[in-house]
Amino acid sequence: MSRPLKYLLIGLMWAAVAGYILWSAAAARRQRAAREVTGMVVDVKDSTSQGHLVSTAQVRSWIRRSGLRTVGAKVDEVDLQGIERLIADNGFVSRVDAYVRYDGTLHVDIRQRRPLVRLLTDGWNCYVTQEGFAFAAPRSSSLYVPVVTGSYRPPFPATYAGPVRSYVEERLGEIDRRIEELEREKYPYFRRELQNDENIRALRRMRIKRRWWRLESEKEFDKRVEELRSHKADLRRRYRYEARLVQEGIDAISARQEAERRKQKKLEKSYEDFVKLLTFVEFLEEDDFWRSEVVQIVAHTAPSGALEVDLVPRSGRFRILFGRLEEVEEKFDRLAAFYRRGLGRLGWDEFATVSVKYRGRVVCRK
Incomplete structure (x- = not known):
């Protein structure tokens, strides 16, 4: 071949x-x-001992109320992407995959987010993950995570769902744009200021000479000089008034810009405190003893503007005044030593408050 x-x-x-x-x-x-869809299997992949955010019954109810066709429909008639979007719209779902197997079974695999803490402060009821993703707490959720209460106000609205850092950066960007817009509002004042400065220079250049060729008398010349002085005085008052108006306009806009900058600093400080709070909760969760001992975190803003926390322990009837979220490990070491050497001898119900706010000391009050 x-x-x-x-x-x-x-x-x-x-x-x-x-x-x-x-x-x-x-x-x-x-x-x-x-082929027709013969059944539907909903699998929440990461339900753990902490509890669950979403149940299979909830997911089935969402799909049923949405009107999307599932069991009994032809495979090609099932809107898999629509099912995924429907479930993913809930902020506590991190990933959802919908697919139909060759045996005709519709599978919906769901991965829920893993919250680090629950915020139950004034007006807020949401979960926050370790990565800083916030979402509203579902009505039927039952997760065993640390709870933060008190008057603390997080750096995002109560209805927000998403990465907190993204929200903060978006707000900071909006403030930057407002500051730039306010700067542009100054341009007409700058033009008026330049024109007024030019008028003042022209005023200073105004001179009068005696008209010798007309045989002008000294009396006539003095009269013209007096008229010029009066005219210049009027112009000087007008230009000074204009300069004051221009400066007042610029100062008013500058004050608005400064107010926006203060908003920026306040938001950045609020986000910094928020990160400190998450780090603090993460520290508690990594320590077996304190994870079981601390049953509630009460967060509030001190008169100085700093974020401070109190802890409600499982043992005793006292409250732990932890203070600022600084030197966290050293404060817990002091507190642990006091637990072993102090409360063991004096009694667990002897004090109303135990404070570790002050460096190197544990202050108790009855």
Whole structure:
């Protein structure tokens, strides 16, 4: 057999194999499309001992109320992307995959977010993950995570769902744009200021000379000098008034800009405190003893503007005044030593408050 004929036969053979594969795939697709969905399986992948944010019954209820076709519909009629969007719209769901297997079963695999803390402060009821993703607490959620109460106000609205850092950066960007817009509002005042400065320079250049060629008398000359002085005085008052108006306008806009900058600093400080709070809760969760001992974190803003926390312990009837979220490990070491050497001898119900706010000391009050 010649080489060209051999290559031709091999090419035809591979073409036939490829054609068969394509035909088989198309036939399988047609057969699958004609098949009906026989059942639905909802699997929440990461429900743990902490509890759950979403249950299979909830997911089935969402799909049923949405009107999306599932069981009994042709496979091609099932809107898999619509099902995924419907479930993903809930902020506590991190990922959802919907697909139909060859046996006709619709599978919905869900991964829920893993909250680090629950904020139950004034007006807020939400979970926050370790990465700083916030979402409203579902009505039927039952997660065993640390709870923060008190008058603390997080750096995002109570209805917000998403990465907190993204929200803060967006707000900071909006403030930057407002400051730039306010700067542009100064431009007309700057033009007025330049024109007024030019008028003042022109005023200073105004001179009067005696008209010798007209045989002007000294009396006539003095009269003209007096008229010029009066005119210049009027212009000087007008230009000074204009300068004051211009400066007042610029100062008013500058004050508004400064107010926006204060908002920026306040928001940045609020976010910094928020990160400190998450780090603090993470520290508690990593320590077996304090994770079981601290049952509640009460957060509030001190008169100085700093974020401070109190801790409600499981043991005793006292409250731990922890103070600022600084030197956290050293404060807990002091507190642990006091637990072992102080409360063990004096009694767990002896004090109303135990404070570790002050460096190197534990201050107790009855």
